[in-house]
Amino acid sequence: MVVNWGILGAGKFAREEMGPAIHAASGARLVALGTSSAEKAAPFQAFAPDLVVHDTYDAVLADPAVDAVYVPLPNHLHIEWAMKALAAGKHVLVEKPVGLKAAEIDPLMARRDETGLQAAEAYMIAHHPQWHRVRHLLADGAIGTLAHVDGIFTYNNPDLTNVRYDAAKGGGSLPDIGVYTIGSTILATGQTPDQITHADIDMLNGVDVRARVSVRFDGFTAHWVTAMNIHDSQWMSFVGSHGRIDVLAPFNAGKVGEAQIRIVQAGGGTRVERWPAVRQYVLQVEAFGAAMRGEAAFGWTLEQAKTTQEVIDRIYAA
Template sequence: MADWGFLGAGSIAASSLAPAVHAAHGPRLHAVAATDPRRARALDPARVYTDYGELLDDPAVDIVYVALHNSAHRPWVERALRAGKHVLCEKPLGLTAAEVAAMTATARASGRLLVEAAWNRWHPRTRDLEGLITRGAIGTVHSVTARFDGLAPAPGNYRLDPALGGGALYDVGYYAVSAALAAFGWRAPRVVRAEQDHWRPGSADSATRVLLEFPGRGTAEVGCSLLGAVAETFTATGTDGSITLAPPAYCAGSAPSALTATGADRRHYPAQNPYRLMVEAVDAAVGGDTAAHLVPLAQSHLIATTLDAVRGHLARGDG
């Protein structure tokens, strides 16, 4: 049973993580730090701070959840780790693979747990998908189609600003890219083609389309956008069949969901709270449960490496 402290009280913290901590068995929301104390109090913690550093100095806080904009992840993750806190950080963990590697090294040096809050990875359907593919239920995967089209950001939202780590690729693209990597057994791909659109010159990407090649295995068509036409699709095809996730492919939780695999019955999943499952797993791991399900940092690093490769391809104008 651990005491949690939140850095940030934005929409995800308010709508998902705080309710998950309050509903979970064991964790307690001890403190929230936010520039607006009213937003912090709305999460119903025992204590409210307006200075992030003061929360890190609170000896009662065992686990820090970092809910800040993407470009603030690394500095506050590392400060929290060096303060002796375990850390759950919103995805993407870092803006680059080098940032993820640096945070991983800091976690190792501090002897503290660091986990990327890719909440959908705790959903039973996502875990079944990865397990079925690993066990060869559809043979050897040779092609994947993965797409996530999300809501358009409101004016002033950090997702519009490339300096803050905004854009469709970092946001909803993360889910589609990570699902493609999982389908190919977490192998490193080569970027064959990449295209981006922008809301306006100088803004972050409003849409990204990528073709990834996994040498000797196959390809993944990955697309994402933040233009308002919401859609989430995923299909992996192998030598012996295919697996499709019924929409929404990535953000299932509050409603029942399903998975269809060739040669197997359609699997149905009741409404879940993957945020709560994630919180409980991290809390258990901090308490010494070695069987608690966590997203490996090696996978977080590969996702970041792949996003680096996409951005590098675009910067070179390779098409």
């Protein structure tokens, strides 16, 4: 079964990452795009010349050739259009964050269960072997008992007209990239924090532009830093009683550097594992297709997405 995909919107990320990934993925085909701009549609048609361009999102949902829909719209529109996609009988992959509040995700999970269709958050790192390996090493006790996690994800976007600076559209560093530092900790450990011990947030235009958060899990602590107005940085580090795992290029593997993990163990032994050519967005599309065909469970559920959003909600409340 080849999955025919439609995309709602022709934004930069869909144009540069997910559109090409759908086109390149095994068992997938990009057949429809929703945009009223011929100029924005042109780059998609350059790599997918048979693409049908609809001038409305509703027309994409009504297209009988479309099996699955990818929703890369601004954050505040994710739930609305994901619900519409399911109502139209389409499987749906929604960009992160799925909702602006954890409670908003509940109706989407209910609709997913009612329809029997696939609905998931596009959390691409869950499909990268780099993170599969981190999860395995932690579970296997490679660094002893986990004691602390450090995570940072920052970039510098000075354009205050960007949607990330718009509170009404779900802007802010935590919704945009906190899903990575927080979500990857949850993904790797299988745990959620018991307590928010510290939350220091800098606000601008009604959104958080910089957040420093400390939390306590059962048996270990974590500290996360996210920012939209300082130099680009990203890494994760898991420190245990007998070693440390450093995750290099943990989120934008291949763009900010090679995906690597550095394992430092007691006694001074260090080894590095590398994944130089993995295309995580392609893997995500292929995994979604496998889930649609009933071949394997998708690697990141709406329940997991809700757990991450619950932590973000608690950070804001703190």
